[in-house]
Amino acid sequence: MRRIFISRGHIIGYAAFALAILVVPLFIDDPYLLNKLARYLIFGILAAALALSWGYTGILNLGQAVSFGLGSYCMAMTLKLHTIPIQTGAAGLPDFMVWNNVKSLPWFWEPFHSTAFAVVAGVAFPVVVALLLGWFVFRARVTGVYVSIITLAMLVVVNLVIVDQQRFTGGFNGLTDLADLKLFGIDFDPYSSATYYLIALSLLATLMIGELVVRSKTGLIMQAIRDDETRVRYFGYDVARYQIFAFCVSAGLSGFAGMLYAMVMAFASPTFLSVQISLSIVIWCAVGGRESLIGSALGAILVTGIQGGLSETPAFLNTWMLIMGALFVAVVLFLPKGLISIVQLGMARLAGKKISALTEDEAPLPRGHKLGIG
Amino acid sequence: MSLLELKGVEVQFSGFRALRGFDLSVAAGELRCLIGPNGAGKTTALDVICGKAQVNGGDIIFAGQNISHFEEHRIARLGIGRKFQVPSVFRELTVKENLHVAFCRRAGVFANLGISAAKANADELEKLAELVGLKESFRREAGILSHGQTQWLEIAMLVAQDAQLLLLDEPTAGMTAAETRKTAELCKQLKGRHTMLVVEHDMGFIKEIGDVISVMHQGRLLAQGTVAEIESDPEVRKAYLGSGGIRGA
Numbered sequence: 001m002r003r004i005f006i007s008r009g010h011i012i013g014y015a016a017f018a019l020a021i022l023v024v025p026l027f028i029d030d031p032y033l034l035n036k037l038a039r040y041l042i043f044g045i046l047a048a049a050l051a052l053s054w055g056y057t058g059i060l061n062l063g064q065a066v067s068f069g070l071g072s073y074c075m076a077m078t079l080k081l082h083t084i085p086i087q088t089g090a091a092g093l094p095d096f097m098v099w100n101n102v103k104s105l106p107w108f109w110e111p112f113h114s115t116a117f118a119v120v121a122g123v124a125f126p127v128v129v130a131l132l133l134g135w136f137v138f139r140a141r142v143t144g145v146y147v148s149i150i151t152l153a154m155l156v157v158v159n160l161v162i163v164d165q166q167r168f169t170g171g172f173n174g175l176t177d178l179a180d181l182k183l184f185g186i187d188f189d190p191y192s193s194a195t196y197y198l199i200a201l202s203l204l205a206t207l208m209i210g211e212l213v214v215r216s217k218t219g220l221i222m223q224a225i226r227d228d229e230t231r232v233r234y235f236g237y238d239v240a241r242y243q244i245f246a247f248c249v250s251a252g253l254s255g256f257a258g259m260l261y262a263m264v265m266a267f268a269s270p271t272f273l274s275v276q277i278s279l280s281i282v283i284w285c286a287v288g289g290r291e292s293l294i295g296s297a298l299g300a301i302l303v304t305g306i307q308g309g310l311s312e313t314p315a316f317l318n319t320w321m322l323i324m325g326a327l328f329v330a331v332v333l334f335l336p337k338g339l340i341s342i343v344q345l346g347m348a349r350l351a352g353k354k355i356s357a358l359t360e361d362e363a364p365l366p367r368g369h370k371l372g373i374g
Numbered sequence: 375m376s377l378l379e380l381k382g383v384e385v386q387f388s389g390f391r392a393l394r395g396f397d398l399s400v401a402a403g404e405l406r407c408l409i410g411p412n413g414a415g416k417t418t419a420l421d422v423i424c425g426k427a428q429v430n431g432g433d434i435i436f437a438g439q440n441i442s443h444f445e446e447h448r449i450a451r452l453g454i455g456r457k458f459q460v461p462s463v464f465r466e467l468t469v470k471e472n473l474h475v476a477f478c479r480r481a482g483v484f485a486n487l488g489i490s491a492a493k494a495n496a497d498e499l500e501k502l503a504e505l506v507g508l509k510e511s512f513r514r515e516a517g518i519l520s521h522g523q524t525q526w527l528e529i530a531m532l533v534a535q536d537a538q539l540l541l542l543d544e545p546t547a548g549m550t551a552a553e554t555r556k557t558a559e560l561c562k563q564l565k566g567r568h569t570m571l572v573v574e575h576d577m578g579f580i581k582e583i584g585d586v587i588s589v590m591h592q593g594r595l596l597a598q599g600t601v602a603e604i605e606s607d608p609e610v611r612k613a614y615l616g617s618g619g620i621r622g623a
């Protein structure tokens with residue numbers, strides 16, 4: 001009984017969320033605001049991706065910005081090659097290469113003339129990087145905080161390499177002055193509602209993929225690994241494979257988010273691969289509820305939304321960081337499962353009333369709440 | 375022919391020899407009890423069989439295969455299940471989910487992607503929960519179970535795993551007399567369907583369920599036989615000296 005109510009509640013929750021983000025453009029005619037909201041939704045994708053690895057599998061990946069950044073550069077490279085005034089050099093070189101005395105387009109830039117290649121690479125490249133790193137880390141049975149340290153170190157290294165290889169990556173400035181993405185005859189202007197819808201649908205697709213994973217037996221085993229990694233082995237599962245899988249799916253989704261981000265920002269820069277972004281994702285998940293995909297996504301939208309609102313309100317110009325910090329601390333202290341646990345509790349309460357009216361079934365208990373309800 | 379055979383197995387923990395040429399042979403379908411004073415190496419013996427402890431010498435043969443250097447999950451997949459001395463279940467998952475994880479028919483990541491966590495095998499799992507008296511707690515988190523219930527859940531998980539050989543480390547530890555009786559019942563039910571190797575201290579329990587008893591002392595096999603034979607064995611009496619005799623161990 002309980003399962004039916006919970007999953008029905010789940011479906012209603014998702015439907016309401018989908019409706020909410022899809023009708024937004026109808027009420028907004030400020031392109032600047034729409035662009036900003038699109039960015040928040042991208043952060044939602046990132047948070048949902050971290051929920052998969054951290055919330056469900058117990059892998060606190062502090063290098064998620066690597067996947068995000070690599071995805072954004074893949075997109076930015078193809079968009080750069082599609083700008084008209086790149087022909088400042090002899091062979092149609094991007095402007096920054098001309099300034100850096102690069103004579104011809106490097107081999108790894110060549111395939112990015114193809115948008116299709118870039119879109120595939122934006123997901124595949126982060127996945128391959130995650131696969132390699134994951135293989136070494138999880139085969140060697142590195143666990144807990146050491147995984148976080150290694151992924152963080154990885155982030156710093158990749159960031160340094162990108163900044164250092166200015167001739168090919170644009171260094172500190174990154175890749176700027178990008179063209180709009182043109183796909184299926186649609187021009188995805190960063191300020192258009194077409195771009196917003198693409199991103200909203202991407203977020204919904206991400207959540208759908210994530211739900212399919214976590215509701216499968218693979219997802220169940222991921223949660224068992226989060227709970228007690230060694231115990232899982234004695235039931236016959238190769239734990240490292242499951243960890244690598246979660247790590248890679250998370251990386252692929254983050255890479256995809258990076259591509260979208262390069263589109264809406266119309267540039268890609270090393271700031272996308274910053275420790276700050278990585279840590280922000282952790283905060284979004286913690287606030288929203290890391291053991292819930294939609295909770296994490298809402299956490300990201302909420303936190304970045306409030307942040308954006310406060311930082312642009314003159315009254316809070318000096319104090320908004322303090323307010324955000326206080327919100328974070330309060331949620332972590334009082335709602336260890338994030339804001340979404342309030343919603344889940346309410347839903348279980350409703351379901352509980354209905355159940356006790358129908359049968360003498362046990363009172364439904366949402367995860368992590370040991371109090372009897374109903 | 376024996377299902378499980380340990381030949382001169384050595385295990386060292388930073389120089390300390392926890393197993394010193396340990397020999398053991400268990401036939402298919404048998405329920406073997408393993409006893410010995412504290413620190414005799416009983417847990418280590420189970421650890422080395424299921425791959426938790428590293429073999430430093432000797433061989434472990436299971437169903438004709440030398441598994442001495444296999445990884446844990448491969449050993450498990452060959453048909454060896456383990457219950458730990460400290461009950462070890464997934465506390466944040468429900469009883470049902472615990473059983474479902476243990477119910478490992480296909481181990482691959484992609485094979486399991488197609489299986490629903492909520493719906494697959496639900497009836498079978500519920501029957502298992504019923505077997506160990508956890509039907510009421512089927513949808514509750516394992517973390518809220520009592521100590522005895524947790525022990526039973528772990529045993530049910532081994533049954534779900536459908537392991538050919540069950541390694542049970544002190545399944546009645548911390549149980550009341552009534553709970554111990556229930557556990558003995560459970561072991562009898564499993565007897566025959568699974569080969570079992572049970573580490574126990576409770577002689578009453580052993581008399582109830584066991585056929586042949588192996589006694590360990592200081593990392594070696596000291597004696598083997600029926601309860602009567604063991605109790606009258608002078609070597610065994612000596613080994614238990616100072617720990618209050620075999621009954622008090």
Ligand SMILES: Nc1ncnc2c1ncn2[C@@H]1O[C@H](COP(=O)(O)OP(=O)(O)OP(=O)(O)O)[C@@H](O)[C@H]1O
Nearest residue numbers: 387390392410411412413414415416417418419459
């Ligand atoms: N991981 C370890 N590192 C170092 N020494 C260990 C380790 N595990 C066990 N030992 C030692 O090996 C010896 C055998 O331990 P084991 O746990 O196998 O005994 P046991 O027969 O199960 O005892 P008990 O009846 O108390 O459970 C003990 O002296 C113990 O201190």
Ligand SMILES: [Mg+2]
Nearest residue numbers: 416417418459
């Ligand atoms: Mg022991």
